[in-house]
Amino acid sequence: MESRFLPLFIAVPLAGAFLVPLLSKIWSRFADLIAGIANTVLLVVSVYTWLILRAGGVPLHYWVGGWKVIGIAMWFDALTALVVLVINIVGFCAMLYSIRYLDRYTTGRWKFYTLFLLLIAGLNGLAISGDLFNMFVFIEISAIASYALVAFGTEEEEVEAAFKYMVLGEVGGAVLLFGIALLYAHTSTLNLATLSQALATNGKTPFYWFVIATLLIGFAIKMGMEPFHAWLADAHFSAPAPISALLSGVFIKVTGVYGMCRLMFNVFGVSRAETPAFFNLLIAFGAVSMVLGGLLAYSQNDYKRLLAYSSISQIGYILVALGIGNYWGFVGALFHILAHALGKGTLFLASGSVEMQAGTRELDHLKGLERSMPFTSWAHILGSFSMAGVPPFAGFFSKLFIIIGAISARMYWLAFLAALFSAVTLSYLTKVVNVAFFAKKNEEPVRAKEAPATMVLAMVLLVALILIVGLGFQGVLNHLIGPAAKVLMNGLDYARLMLGG
Amino acid sequence: MIPYIACVLLFLIGLYVVVSKRNLIKIVIGFCLIEYAVNLFFALVGFKKGALPPIITSADQVRLGVARNFVDPVPQALVLTAIVIGLSTTALMLSLALRLYEKHKTFDVSEFRKLKG
Amino acid sequence: MRGMSLIVQVMAGLLAGILFLYGGYIMLHGHLTPGGGFAGGVLIAAALILVSLAYGSVEQVERRRYILSSVFESLGGAFFLALALAGYFAADCFFRNTGVFYLGKPLQLVSGGLIPLANIAIGMKVGAGLFAIFLALGASRFVMKE
Numbered sequence: 001m002e003s004r005f006l007p008l009f010i011a012v013p014l015a016g017a018f019l020v021p022l023l024s025k026i027w028s029r030f031a032d033l034i035a036g037i038a039n040t041v042l043l044v045v046s047v048y049t050w051l052i053l054r055a056g057g058v059p060l061h062y063w064v065g066g067w068k069v070i071g072i073a074m075w076f077d078a079l080t081a082l083v084v085l086v087i088n089i090v091g092f093c094a095m096l097y098s099i100r101y102l103d104r105y106t107t108g109r110w111k112f113y114t115l116f117l118l119l120i121a122g123l124n125g126l127a128i129s130g131d132l133f134n135m136f137v138f139i140e141i142s143a144i145a146s147y148a149l150v151a152f153g154t155e156e157e158e159v160e161a162a163f164k165y166m167v168l169g170e171v172g173g174a175v176l177l178f179g180i181a182l183l184y185a186h187t188s189t190l191n192l193a194t195l196s197q198a199l200a201t202n203g204k205t206p207f208y209w210f211v212i213a214t215l216l217i218g219f220a221i222k223m224g225m226e227p228f229h230a231w232l233a234d235a236h237f238s239a240p241a242p243i244s245a246l247l248s249g250v251f252i253k254v255t256g257v258y259g260m261c262r263l264m265f266n267v268f269g270v271s272r273a274e275t276p277a278f279f280n281l282l283i284a285f286g287a288v289s290m291v292l293g294g295l296l297a298y299s300q301n302d303y304k305r306l307l308a309y310s311s312i313s314q315i316g317y318i319l320v321a322l323g324i325g326n327y328w329g330f331v332g333a334l335f336h337i338l339a340h341a342l343g344k345g346t347l348f349l350a351s352g353s354v355e356m357q358a359g360t361r362e363l364d365h366l367k368g369l370e371r372s373m374p375f376t377s378w379a380h381i382l383g384s385f386s387m388a389g390v391p392p393f394a395g396f397f398s399k400l401f402i403i404i405g406a407i408s409a410r411m412y413w414l415a416f417l418a419a420l421f422s423a424v425t426l427s428y429l430t431k432v433v434n435v436a437f438f439a440k441k442n443e444e445p446v447r448a449k450e451a452p453a454t455m456v457l458a459m460v461l462l463v464a465l466i467l468i469v470g471l472g473f474q475g476v477l478n479h480l481i482g483p484a485a486k487v488l489m490n491g492l493d494y495a496r497l498m499l500g501g
Numbered sequence: 502m503i504p505y506i507a508c509v510l511l512f513l514i515g516l517y518v519v520v521s522k523r524n525l526i527k528i529v530i531g532f533c534l535i536e537y538a539v540n541l542f543f544a545l546v547g548f549k550k551g552a553l554p555p556i557i558t559s560a561d562q563v564r565l566g567v568a569r570n571f572v573d574p575v576p577q578a579l580v581l582t583a584i585v586i587g588l589s590t591t592a593l594m595l596s597l598a599l600r601l602y603e604k605h606k607t608f609d610v611s612e613f614r615k616l617k618g
Numbered sequence: 619m620r621g622m623s624l625i626v627q628v629m630a631g632l633l634a635g636i637l638f639l640y641g642g643y644i645m646l647h648g649h650l651t652p653g654g655g656f657a658g659g660v661l662i663a664a665a666l667i668l669v670s671l672a673y674g675s676v677e678q679v680e681r682r683r684y685i686l687s688s689v690f691e692s693l694g695g696a697f698f699l700a701l702a703l704a705g706y707f708a709a710d711c712f713f714r715n716t717g718v719f720y721l722g723k724p725l726q727l728v729s730g731g732l733i734p735l736a737n738i739a740i741g742m743k744v745g746a747g748l749f750a751i752f753l754a755l756g757a758s759r760f761v762m763k764e
Contacts, residue, residue: 007712011699018695021688065705065713133579140586147593151600159600166597167519167528170590174535177583178512181543184576556652559725585656585744592751599755 003060005049006074009084009128012041013121017114024110032099035113039088039095042124046088050081054479059497061130073130073191075498078483082334083127083258085480086341089465090249091120094242097349097458100451101242104356105153112152112240119145119246123254130498132180132190135262139176139222139255143169146251150239161234168231172221179214186211193498196267200492204275208268212278215263223256225319226289229312233296236308241352244304248311248348249341257318257337266487266494272325279325286319287417294424303351303361303436306428307344310387313421314340320418321402324409330485331477332402338469338481339386339394346383346462347429350376353451353459354436363432368439372448377437379459384433386466388426394469504545511538525598525608529591536587544580547573621674630672637665641745648737649730655740662741663748670752684753687746694743701735 016038023030053060059077063069076084095116102109122142129135147169151162184190186207187198202208224232232252236244264270270278293312300306314336321333353376354369355361370377386393389400399422406415450456469476487494511534518531555574598608605612621627638661645658670683705714715721719731728734 004706004710007702007706011703011706011712015696015699018692018699022692022696025685025689062712064711065715066709066711133582137582137586140590144586144589144593147590147597151597154600156601156604159597159604163525163594163597163601166590166594167532170532170594171516171519171535173586173590174512174539177539178542181539181546181576184543184579185546188573190575190579554652557725581656588748592755596751596755 001052001056001058001060003049003052003062003076005045005052006060006062006076006128007064008045009042009124010121012038012045013117013124017117017121020110020114020117024113028109031110031113035095035117036099038117039092039120042120043088043092046081046084049076050085050480053078053081061498069191069194069499072134073193073498074128075130075192076128077487077494077497078480079258079261079334079487080127082338082480082484083254084124086338087120087123087127087250087254090246090341090345090462091123093345093349093458093462094246096461097245097352097455098240098242099454101240101352101356101455105240108152112149115145115149115152116243118142119149119243119251123250126254126259130192132183132192132195132263132267135259136173136176136180139259140173142251142255143173143222146235146243146247149243150235150247152240152243153238155238157234158238161231161238165231165235168221168228172218172228175214175221176218179211179218182207182211182214191498192262192267193495196269196492196495197499199268200495212264212268212270216260216281219256219260219263220285222259223252223315224312225256225285225315226292226312227285229289229293232312233305233308236311236348237302237305241304241348241355244308244352245345245348248308249345252311252315253318253337253341257315257322257333261322261488265491269492271491279323282319282323283411283414284323286316286321286323287414288316289313290316290320290417290421294421294428298424298428298431301363303354303363303366303432304348306363306432307347307351310425310428311340311344313425314344314387317399317402317418317421320414321405324402324405324411324414326405326409327485327489328401328408329405330488331481332398332400332405334481334484334488335394335401335473335477336398338476339398339466342462342466342469343383343386343393343395346379346459346466347387349455349459349462350380350383353455354380354448357448357451363435366436368437369448370437371439373450375456376451376459379456379463381433381437382463382466384426384429386470388429389422390426392467392470394466394473397470397473505542508538508542508545511541523610525601525610526595528610529594529598532594533587533591536583536591540580540583540587543576543583547576549573622672627672630668634665634669637661637668641665641741645737645741646727646734649733650725650727655737656744658737659741659744659746660748662745663752666745666749667752680753684750687750687753690746691743691750694739694741694746697742698736698739701732701739705732 016034020031020034023034053076059075062074064072102112119142122138122145125138126135129138147162147166150165151159183195187195189195189198221228236248239247272279290313293309293316297306297309297313300309318333318336321329321336351361357373358366358369386395389396399418402418403415406418515531515534515538518534519528522528522531549572552570552572555571602608641658641661644653644661645655648654702713705718706712708718715732721731722729
């Protein structure tokens with residue numbers, strides 16, 4: 001079904017990004033206004049498009065310039081719907097949060113919003129693009145915006161982290177481009193659907209595996225998978241809090257996991273039955289990320305650094321769940337993308353307001369914040385529960401589905417490992433809660449005020465969504481996650497639907 | 502075949518420079534080498550021996566069928582896009598390097614150790 | 619930024635105009651010959667950079683140039699987006715060319731509908747953007763402090 005709403009996902013944030021530097025010369029607060037309008041419109045459009053998708057039942061498509069098949073395709077199916085909703089919900093909350101958070105920085109409000117909107121535009125563009133080279137371009141747009149945003153504070157460590165992140169990220173981008181060049185040399189097409197058909201006729205030659213390996217390395221760097229994780233902790237640690245929330249909650253999952261899923265499952269058409277090697281590889285790297293990320297998080301003393309390592313661990317969960325390769329595994333992976341985006345978003349936002357109000361984020365110096373900052377503290381505590389998999393929060397169901405998937409695939413050790421590291425997650429997050437938010441009787445709590453209203457509102461929104469997703473998991477499963485998992489299950493239907501529709 | 506291998510070699514040289522050099526500017530140069538290698542490879546993909554550049558200079562060309570003997574223009578367009586992306590990343594990298602220089606008064610990576618991990 | 623010697627200044631003055639013109643030519647003929655918005659924009663930026671390197675400038679001028687080029691860059695981006703949206707609103711199709719823009723006859727200067735306009739937009743964005751990058755890098759001690 002053709003939908004004329006799809007280009008808006010790119011046009012709205014880009015228009016915002018171009019208007020912010022122009023209009024903020026007149027009045028600096030236009031920057032907030034434009035970013036707010038753009039993000040609200042995006043949120044409304046993504047929910048509305050999802051409802052159209054629900055009502056119609058067939059994926060939505062759009063050909064740029066009206067050039068069918070030879071032009072650039074935009075594609076909106078259940079998987080895209082999930083990713084776009086995650087991007088725009090977390091993006092909206094981060095934007096709301098930034099309004100007051102940016103008071104910490106003396107200048108450059110408009111620069112922040114321009115880059116922020118470019119980041120959102122890149123992520124949305126990647127999600128709805130149906131063209132390989134366009135996916136690359138959007139990955140790079142969002143990546144470049146994120147490098148600059150990590151360095152936004154221009155303190156020593158921020159610039160250093162950004163440089164490190166940039167070197168690794170750009171090598172990843174170059175490897176991705178190399179893989180795309182190989183694919184183009186082989187098939188002479190870049191549209192994902194025709195690419196998928198061309199690859200299906202070629203069979204699984206060594207070349208096929210070489211291309212898969214090249215692309216996997218590129219995406220692995222982008223998602224911060226274990227051997228390539230070096231940039232992630234520093235970048236998430238140094239970025240402004242709303243950007244940490246976006247990077248950790250959305251960026252690594254959209255550019256890394258979503259990009260990989262789209263290419264591997266929908267274009268290359270890998271499936272557990274035919275190519276078990278690929279899935280075992282995912283499980284291996286996922287398990288290593290899960291274990292090492294969890295253990296590294298345990299030993300951190302800095303609040304944000306702990307959360308960053310925790311993200312590596314959670315990416316490991318998603319990879320393991322994808323590697324299981326059956327329906328519940330996919331459901332678990334996608335549910336975890338949603339739950340982790342909301343949960344980690346809350347935690348990073350909470351860490352930002354703690355840092356802003358208490359002036360430090362060293363766990364040694366934080367005590368008893370619960371009394372002075374009740375909203376932030378409880379947002380953090382509920383977010384931690386969700387991340388650790390305590391029922392009835394969203395995180396519980398994602399881990400439950402992963403474990404169900406592992407058991408039904410007869411990988412009992414994997415189910416055990418997932419459950420074990422859920423407990424590890426709980427323990428390191430409890431450490432933060434115990435140390436920072438509660439104080440022993442004889443200790444003097446740190447003096448701090450509650451964060452400004454919009455910041456609290458952003459956190460409360462995310463926590464409310466965590467609760468809604470957790471309590472209404474049946475509905476979320478039936479209407480959002482289930483169809484998306486089916487897109488991954490029946491990977492090669494993608495080409496049929498796009499070219500037939 | 503040799504041009505392709507040369508591209509891969511260039512890529513590896515760039516990677517070596519990025520990994521082994523300690524000077525920020527050299528790292529940026531190594532990164533540029535990587536980028537050029539990939540762009541060159543992509544441009545070579547569309548090459549066809551004895552073909553014309555894909556420019557239509559008169560309507561006759563289309564009528565006479567000369568238009569069929571063109572090199573593939575798609576990789577060229579894509580490489581141009583990739584070059585633009587590379588330009589912006591290089592500029593950003595250099596500005597970060599300048600920033601680091603202002604803070605530390607040196608380009609040596611081993612001198613700044615604020616972040617480990 | 620200090621200026622350079624008289625020889626350089628004279629040569630730069632002679633060259634800059636030609637460079638600027640050539641950039642404009644490349645930009646406007648983008649739909650007929652190799653080149654286009656990006657190449658033309660780079661040439662225009664090169665002309666601007668040449669002049670400001672040769673003659674030098676003071677802080678106020680530099681800052682004004684930076685603001686002006688960032689405004690031009692945003693205008694170029696907005697213009698490009700407006701071209702895309704023109705097709706979207708007129709014919710329900712992003713980047714629609716036929717039926718929205720004047721197509722003209724092939725191989726003439728005024729032809730191609732959307733393409734030359736898009737080239738101009740890209741040229742504006744790239745030229746101003748590159749010049750802003752140059753100012754931000756070369757004159758970082760002025761610009762970044764704002």
